Amino acid sequence: MTTFDKLSKSGNIDLHTHTIYSDGALTPKELVEKAKEAGLGAISISDHENTNGIDEALRVGKKLKVEIIPAVEITTYPTPEKEHHILGYFVDYKDKKFQKELEKIREIREEKSKKVIKNLNDLGFQINFGDLKSMVSGTIVAPHIAWSVINDMENKEKLKEDFGEIPNTGEFIRKYLIPGAPAYEKRKAMTPKEAIDLIHSVGGVAVLAHPCWTIAKKEGNELVFDDKEFEEVVKVGIDGVEVLAHRETQEDTKKCVDHFSTLAKKCKLVVTGGSDFHGFGSAGKDLGYTDFYLKVPYSILDDLKKLKNDQ
Ligand SMILES: [Zn+2]
Numbered sequence: 001m002t003t004f005d006k007l008s009k010s011g012n013i014d015l016h017t018h019t020i021y022s023d024g025a026l027t028p029k030e031l032v033e034k035a036k037e038a039g040l041g042a043i044s045i046s047d048h049e050n051t052n053g054i055d056e057a058l059r060v061g062k063k064l065k066v067e068i069i070p071a072v073e074i075t076t077y078p079t080p081e082k083e084h085h086i087l088g089y090f091v092d093y094k095d096k097k098f099q100k101e102l103e104k105i106r107e108i109r110e111e112k113s114k115k116v117i118k119n120l121n122d123l124g125f126q127i128n129f130g131d132l133k134s135m136v137s138g139t140i141v142a143p144h145i146a147w148s149v150i151n152d153m154e155n156k157e158k159l160k161e162d163f164g165e166i167p168n169t170g171e172f173i174r175k176y177l178i179p180g181a182p183a184y185e186k187r188k189a190m191t192p193k194e195a196i197d198l199i200h201s202v203g204g205v206a207v208l209a210h211p212c213w214t215i216a217k218k219e220g221n222e223l224v225f226d227d228k229e230f231e232e233v234v235k236v237g238i239d240g241v242e243v244l245a246h247r248e249t250q251e252d253t254k255k256c257v258d259h260f261s262t263l264a265k266k267c268k269l270v271v272t273g274g275s276d277f278h279g280f281g282s283a284g285k286d287l288g289y290t291d292f293y294l295k296v297p298y299s300i301l302d303d304l305k306k307l308k309n310d311q
């Protein structure tokens with residue numbers, strides 16, 4: 001075993017992060033440096049429909065001895081009202097056909113962002129597509145839009161009226177941008193099956209991201225799980241589930257982790273985990289969950305690699 005193996009194949013990891021190539025605040029280099037500082041053995045770069053940050057992360061990771069797992073996160077719609085994010089790990093991201101597919105999704109996403117911004121303007125919020133586009137290196141997604149509205153002084157009064165105080169990005173997204181919310185726009189996009197098939201076509205392992213947000217709903221104080229919906233994603237070929245993901249509180253997170261661990265076992269799915277780190281707002285937790293009780297041990301990555309090798 002080399003020193004590199006000894007150093008990297010231990011400690012905690014984070015299999016869900018974003019860089020400036022989607023809606024993260026850090027460059028791949030900054031992200032890997034932060035992982036090193038946090039003592040993480042491995043991280044995965046999983047930008048939305050974009051793999052442009054992976055090469056830089058691999059270069060820096062090699063130097064700093066942080067293992068980098070190439071990945072992608074694809075937004076899918078099983079039905080127009082539902083949204084599931086599918087993570088693809090160990091994808092052959094240099095494949096030309098794969099890149100073409102991602103590009104197609106990015107174009108559709110941009111059209112959708114324009115419509116969402118128009119809806120927000122109609123609702124009285126100040127936000128401009130051109131301004132936002134010039135600030136973003138990758139795809140414009142919900143956290144960008146939320147961040148832009150919240151940080152525009154001209155929206156301050158309206159936000160205070162609406163929320164009682166200035167909301168964080170997560171709160172704004174949940175009130176305005178999720179399916180069924182007033183500024184939400186449907187878009188033509190992949191079904192979970194299409195995304196899973198695409199990931200498999202380039203040798204990847206397909207994992208259902210943060211089911212604690214999409215399969216679990218908060219009704220009053222209760223978390224309600226839609227196991228039937230979960231089974232639909234299992235039926236179309238998902239390989240794993242991001243069990244180690246977070247909800248707003250420790251208590252709800254624990255309930256979700258328990259629930260989805262049980263389902264993963266029952267459906268024979270690999271278990272993964274990550275903070276969904278973005279680097280600003282509250283769309284995710286801090287890198288490696290250093291700010292939260294939940295941790296993702298390196299053994300999770302061993303299981304993922306084993307599945308990849310068995311495929
Ligand atoms: Zn996601």
Ligand SMILES: [Zn+2]
Nearest residue numbers: 016018073276
């Ligand atoms: Zn994400």
